[in-house]
Amino acid sequence: MHLSWLKCAALTTSLLVHSAEASSYQLTYDGVASPKTVQKYASIPFKNSNFLTDSSLDDPLFPASIAEGVALSISSDFLSIWSNFNEIQVEKSGGKVPSLSTDTNCFPSNAGTKCFASHTSEGISFAVESSVYKEFVSSAEPSVDPQVGVRVDVTMNALPIRTEDSLDSVRDVFSRDLLLLALPKINHILGSDNALWSIEEKKSVFDFQKEETASDDSLTRMDLMEEMVLSNTNILMRKHTVSSANRLQNKEDADFTKPAVDIWTYRVPGQKKLTTAMFIDSKLRATTDMYGVAHAELFVHPALLAHSYPLRIAVISDSPLSLLKEIWKHKTVEKIDVIGLHKGAFDEMEKHIPDADDCTSVNPYLDECMDELEIKIWEDPASWADFMLSQANNYDKSWYGYAPFPFYDVILLDIASEKQAEEYLSEEFQKKILNLVVSESLVVVNVGSMPSIEVDYTNDDKKSIQAEYLKDMSGRVDLVEAIHVYDEPLGAPFDTTFIMLIPKAYSKGYFRLVRKQPAVIDLDIVSLLHKQKSLPTMFYDGPTHVNLLKPNRAWENYYCTSSLGRNNPDCAFLSDFYDPERHEAKTEVKRNGVKGRGLFAANDIMKGSFINADDIHLSMHIDRHQWDAFNAFIEDYPDATKYQELHDFMISYGFENESMGNSGWSVSLANMNTFTNHACTEVEVTATTYPQNYVIFSPSMFRRSEYSMVTIAERDVKEGEEILIDYTAFRTLNDDKFSTFLKTVCDTGEGLVPVKDEKGADEL
Numbered sequence: 001m002h003l004s005w006l007k008c009a010a011l012t013t014s015l016l017v018h019s020a021e022a023s024s025y026q027l028t029y030d031g032v033a034s035p036k037t038v039q040k041y042a043s044i045p046f047k048n049s050n051f052l053t054d055s056s057l058d059d060p061l062f063p064a065s066i067a068e069g070v071a072l073s074i075s076s077d078f079l080s081i082w083s084n085f086n087e088i089q090v091e092k093s094g095g096k097v098p099s100l101s102t103d104t105n106c107f108p109s110n111a112g113t114k115c116f117a118s119h120t121s122e123g124i125s126f127a128v129e130s131s132v133y134k135e136f137v138s139s140a141e142p143s144v145d146p147q148v149g150v151r152v153d154v155t156m157n158a159l160p161i162r163t164e165d166s167l168d169s170v171r172d173v174f175s176r177d178l179l180l181l182a183l184p185k186i187n188h189i190l191g192s193d194n195a196l197w198s199i200e201e202k203k204s205v206f207d208f209q210k211e212e213t214a215s216d217d218s219l220t221r222m223d224l225m226e227e228m229v230l231s232n233t234n235i236l237m238r239k240h241t242v243s244s245a246n247r248l249q250n251k252e253d254a255d256f257t258k259p260a261v262d263i264w265t266y267r268v269p270g271q272k273k274l275t276t277a278m279f280i281d282s283k284l285r286a287t288t289d290m291y292g293v294a295h296a297e298l299f300v301h302p303a304l305l306a307h308s309y310p311l312r313i314a315v316i317s318d319s320p321l322s323l324l325k326e327i328w329k330h331k332t333v334e335k336i337d338v339i340g341l342h343k344g345a346f347d348e349m350e351k352h353i354p355d356a357d358d359c360t361s362v363n364p365y366l367d368e369c370m371d372e373l374e375i376k377i378w379e380d381p382a383s384w385a386d387f388m389l390s391q392a393n394n395y396d397k398s399w400y401g402y403a404p405f406p407f408y409d410v411i412l413l414d415i416a417s418e419k420q421a422e423e424y425l426s427e428e429f430q431k432k433i434l435n436l437v438v439s440e441s442l443v444v445v446n447v448g449s450m451p452s453i454e455v456d457y458t459n460d461d462k463k464s465i466q467a468e469y470l471k472d473m474s475g476r477v478d479l480v481e482a483i484h485v486y487d488e489p490l491g492a493p494f495d496t497t498f499i500m501l502i503p504k505a506y507s508k509g510y511f512r513l514v515r516k517q518p519a520v521i522d523l524d525i526v527s528l529l530h531k532q533k534s535l536p537t538m539f540y541d542g543p544t545h546v547n548l549l550k551p552n553r554a555w556e557n558y559y560c561t562s563s564l565g566r567n568n569p570d571c572a573f574l575s576d577f578y579d580p581e582r583h584e585a586k587t588e589v590k591r592n593g594v595k596g597r598g599l600f601a602a603n604d605i606m607k608g609s610f611i612n613a614d615d616i617h618l619s620m621h622i623d624r625h626q627w628d629a630f631n632a633f634i635e636d637y638p639d640a641t642k643y644q645e646l647h648d649f650m651i652s653y654g655f656e657n658e659s660m661g662n663s664g665w666s667v668s669l670a671n672m673n674t675f676t677n678h679a680c681t682e683v684e685v686t687a688t689t690y691p692q693n694y695v696i697f698s699p700s701m702f703r704r705s706e707y708s709m710v711t712i713a714e715r716d717v718k719e720g721e722e723i724l725i726d727y728t729a730f731r732t733l734n735d736d737k738f739s740t741f742l743k744t745v746c747d748t749g750e751g752l753v754p755v756k757d758e759k760g761a762d763e764l
Contacts (some may be wrong), residue, residue: 007164029152029197064113071117071130124158177245197228223493238589285319295491306513317414318342326367385432415447443501453556481505483697486548518542594749615671625665655730661705679724680746
């Protein structure tokens with residue numbers, strides 16, 4: 001019987017049954033049939049010939065049977081693949097896969113011919129719409145034969161029959177992979193692969209409801225194959241070099257317990273070279289594009305240059321080649337352990353991206369980045385950790401500046417999936433790896449991206465994997481003393497956030513990390529990296545390093561609204577600092593015959609007020625490495641008296657400033673706060689500094705490290721009252737000599753600066 005267009009549309013809609021366990025995908029394809037295909041189908045009649053009511057449609061230059069041929073062919077393949085794939089599964093349970101068939105209807109017209117094929121049964125439901133149409137040819141070109149265009153739209157909802165856990169890896173993408181297998185079939189029928197196409201996941205209302213209540217999953221973003229390749233019609237010349245979908249056709253030979261590997265080549269508009277991208281379980285893991293270099297450089301170099309002499313490196317990654325290429329640039333590196341390598345992905349990369357394993361250009365002593373003599377591969381991360389820990393009992397790791405076997409100077413942990421996050425970020429695994437580092441070591445974890453400005457983090461249910469990890473590690477003072485977070489947006493769509501774990505907060509590695517002079521980083525690159533044929537790095541350098549010491553404002557907002565920091569003084573400080581009423585304190589300097597100068601309140605000062613807050617920028621800071629070099633210079637040239645005088649000035653008026661994000665010494669240059677005297681008892685204290693509550697992780701403190709110079713009224717201070725501060729905060733670690741000096745100050749009232757008579761010369 002004949003069906004009207006409206007009835008057909010209704011039929012197509014009703015036939016697609018959405019399974020709650022499977023994702024629906026839609027293929028949209030628009031191509032051109034080759035002359036050979038047109039000639040072939042000109043002699044093939046419609047199987048639905050009763051619909052041909054007009055003999056004028058039987059045009060050899062416009063064979064409508066192409067539409068029917070495409071619809072029947074790919075529908076038949078869908079059912080064949082699904083049946084063959086599931087037959088083994090059903091037979092295991094003593095059942096049998098039923099025979100399946102497709103309903104097909106075609107509707108020819110002068111405007112074009114549409115064919116509909118559909119099927120619905122338990123486990124698989126799809127609808128195919130295939131149409132042919134003529135290219136428009138203007139009357140000015142009557143001799144030009146019009147091309148035959150072919151459009152194909154397929155909506156697929158299918159999932160395998162489950163009798164074994166190994167099928168979990170294919171259930172969510174079963175529909176997608178069936179459509180991927182249809183692409184080469186359509187190209188083959190048309191005799192051309194010059195087509196526009198996309199494959200997109202079609203979410204149901206239930207999916208959107210789940211997303212409304214889901215956590216802020218920082219691992220679900222634009223680095224998936226679906227987003228980058230399958231649904232991206234802006235890229236050109238897409239070619240599926242290695243396809244995991246093929247395993248659906250070879251079920252007996254396929255191992256579904258292993259992650260799926262896909263490699264695509266394509267051209268990005270504006271770029272001359274083709275891009276090759278490798279995906280593991282649909283997540284981007286390697287690319288020939290420059291954002292891959294940006295990601296690798298910012299993953300590797302901040303930690304390796306912060307460490308003074310990195311020898312032993314551990315890389316926990318299923319796809320480590322880009323990281324190895326950056327690590328091998330460092331002269332000191334002798335041994336790298338690679339943990340969790342996906343051997344199948346590595347083998348495919350050697351075939352299709354051979355330059356990925358070529359280290360001849362970065363290290364004069366290596367040919368392959370995965371050098372068998374220099375690298376040991378551990379397939380199972382848990383076995384690696386357990387073995388190394390079993391060897392660690394014979395060593396006292398606290399004595400070593402660099403790591404002897406079985407410890408590591410730097411550990412790089414690359415999180416690529418929720419499954420890896422669950423394993424690698426677990427309390428058990430983190431405890432293991434943090435017991436494989438020494439006091440100077442650093443651990444870098446790449447997971448997620450910077451917090452969203454759209455998410456309400458006051459709701460603790462909206463937590464990402466990344467947020468859970470930061471909260472867990474912030475409470476592990478037994479394993480980590482400081483955590484720093486930084487981002488490299490140029491590395492997107494790879495995960496752009498790097499979390500650096502610092503086992504010892506006042507270690508040499510920490511002091512080297514927080515150096516704020518770009519030139520010292522650039523000079524390290526010159527001296528510590530092998531000479532390269534071109535620039536040693538493309539993205540990481542001194543200015544980049546200094547910038548990464550300041551976490552993005554999004555991190556501060558997240559930290560201060562989430563449970564991580566909302567109740568911490570460093571977050572309350574922000575709202576106070578931006579309150580103009582807290583900046584109304586006035587002060588004056590008075591002299592004392594014993595103490596010399598002192599700072600006094602020139603008006604009533606409210607508790608919590610900021611006292612001469614411009615001290616934050618009217619001051620001088622010397623990093624720890626500069627301070628050490630300065631002291632060594634004075635020892636080498638004792639007759640350079642002006643340098644000694646500068647040193648005395650820093651000691652007399654300055655203080656050791658090693659708050660989070662700082663190292664070294666600070667001194668006021670043009671601010672009255674420099675004349676604040678020492679409070680000998682708690683009762684005498686009228687002022688304090690930037691909140692220095694001990695926290696392991698604070699993007700706010702790292703971001704505003706200069707605010708350590710700020711002075712805050714500890715209590716209400718009356719006009720004329722002296723402002724006093726406890727000098728014990730002026731040293732980072734216990735200093736017996738400084739403690740003795742403070743006792744003398746309290747006993748005699750005399751400090752480091754000699755007090756001159758009013759008529760005599762002023763002190764420094």
